[in-house]
Amino acid sequence: MVANPETTLQFLMTSRQCELNSLRCLLQSGELVGKISQLVHMLQRERGTSNLFLCAQQSVAPDELRLREQDVGVAQAQVMAHLLQLEQRTDLLPQASRLFSRAASVVYSLSLLPALRQKLRQRSLSQPDVMTAFNDTIRHLLALVFEVSDTAAEPGIARALIAMFSFMQGKEFAGQERALGAAAFATGAFTPDRQQALLDLIERQERCFDTFVDFADDDNKARWQQLGTDREFERLRRIACTRTAAGAINAGESMRWFALATARIDGMKRLEDALEHTLMALCQQRIAAAEAACRDQAASVESLLEQQQDHAHGYSVFMPGEEMATSQSAAQWISSDGVCPQLGRSLLSLVQTQSRRLQRLDSALTEMRASLTERKQIDRAKGMLMQHRGMTEDEAYKTLRSLAMSQNKKLVEIATAMLAVADVFQSPP
Template sequence: MSQSPHAVHYFLAARECEISRLDNVLQAGKLIGQLSHFVHVLQRERGSSNIWLCSEGLLFGEELAHRAAAVSQSMNNLFADLPALPPASALQPGAFRVYHRIGSMLMALESLPELRNQIHQRSISHQQAMQSFNTIIQQVLNLVYEVADIDADGQVASALVALFTFMQGKEYAGQERALASAGFASRNFSDSGRQLMVELIAAQESCLTSFAGFADTGILATWLQQEGKSSEFERLRRLACTGAPGEEDTVLNWFALASQRLDLMKIVEDKLINKVMHLCQQSLLRVQSSNTDDPQTLAGVIVPAEKPVAAYFAATPHNEADEDTGLPPQLNRSLLNLIQHQAHRLKTLDNELAGLRATLMERKTIEQAKALLMQYQGLTEEQAWHLLRKTAMNQNKKVVEIAQAMLDVSTVFTSSP
């Protein structure tokens, strides 16, 4: 006769699964840290290259060598932290997208030596050089988004969304630095360049608004304090948007101020990464320290206590002023009020998670539509994005609506008869 199953065995299995999940999140956080630094040094090399090219080799000659060395060092550190490939028999189907993103990034990085050679010889335009850097950096960021798309709880998921929206905003800020550096160095801003400046500023604001919606209050306060852009930065930004060439030393002033802003953004980015790691370490410690001999303890550690269904219907808006008495909440409110407050908090968290999932799905939809345009129309990633935005503006719709419509139509023509 077989033994009857025991609850503790399943709770122990659930505990091990949770520890494994949290270990994966911690490893993802470490990798994101390396990717973040790699993007930062690539962004600086992109800006320096534009100044070298547009000054006709008069400025930033020595800087280019320093930037290339910094990128090479960061790249070696990143490669050391990439997940090792297991034997073919041990490959997990769910890892397909991460491995594909890593392969795409490595393939893009193979073009870097030739790109540097063309920049050094000034046989490439600054527009082409910038586009090449943009493509490489976007491939790195795509890996960040894929690594961040993991099975995480509410707090960690919110922290990850705050992180990658901030990283994308920082990339737009990096493109703004490089674009305006080219204009000031050449003493000329084209109409398309000025329009792109405006679009990059708007894209930054959009990303930073999303970041603010998911960021920890302490990190958000740090950013808002540091974001006070100098009046000189704003003046030079206006010059670039209006096409004014500035003075001879304007390019150096602009690059220094824009670099200072990006360095401050990197500090905030590091805080976001540390927040993700801290939350995971806290959860991991809580699970690892649980009593493995007590089924009730294991059940509570792995799965939070379920709320009464009736509490959803009893929920009322919570007034923070009710707690301002110096007493512990459990002594300051009746049991009913405590349940109502908890239900309201859980309902709010459910709404936030729904918004988070919608944000992730919208991004995936747009990325898939961009991939279609790149595959069938021969467009670059940036051209595909601009086409989606322009179509959305012309039809007075959201970009994600245009992207979804495109995907819906594509299935008609690609499906088997």
């Protein structure tokens, strides 16, 4: 029997309360993801306008750059304010150290933008350098979203976060495709390197959107299917990927490409907003359900404690439908530690029920996070190449992809092997 039922019940209630606190933190994290989504979209717009400013000077005035900068400033202020709110609740956040380490990278990368913009207006940076700088800033923001997704402890919300993160990353690759295509159309020819980079971006988009479809709810899957791809955009894609001869591409197509790619990305943003709405609604539903469960469990606990008090005062305790126990049979119910068997059975049932429910949650999370492990390994391998070989993110990805193709292995297998070798050499003798 249970020697201290009050303590057992207290821990059960604390477990429930911790779950509720975790869900409330997830709601705040989900709100952060929504604000990051808006900031990323504004940065993508500024990157696109900057690209046109450098490649098609007659089409973009400096005033347009300032408008895009102002839009980014508004979205950036909202993200920063939310991060500062989260900083006040680090004791309740899962993996707060990793989360705020990512946040520090975001803040640092954003602090570099004013100097970048000044050089951009002076045209003292090349178009690839400007694009790389914007890409890096957006990459840090998406890494923060990934951190939130990776630490979500509720399966339904984790699925929604993974769907949204995957879609955001696919949209970012679509933005990079827009920039690369506009710059190449402006020159009137696609070099083999540019064509390969374009094909890589298309492939990476498809992989992200496939993951999105795996994790998204039915309504947002349907929205994605309805979004489709514009036929004229696909035509320009085929031209970009197949024609290389000088003069084979009309430089005037640059603005047409940019307009169609922008319409496609704006459509993605509307779907991204729908994903955010789904995520927030799911968080609210889970919180409401958890609060109801806490109230129900509190009522059960109160009832059990009343039974224990009745038992302690010598009253008979019986279940509905049972006959009133005689004092002799009641005495037989009492265990050596002073807890009646019925109370012990009720406590055991509560403990087992809660344990089984948490086990189901853990199993569901383990299954889902297996899909994130590949992404994490690939990102670690890319980061290692970027740090030790001075590569850009695209160069690191192409290196991994080239090794995978030459060895007829999956990308994650190459990344895992590379990390394993690095760990061996970094381990102390």
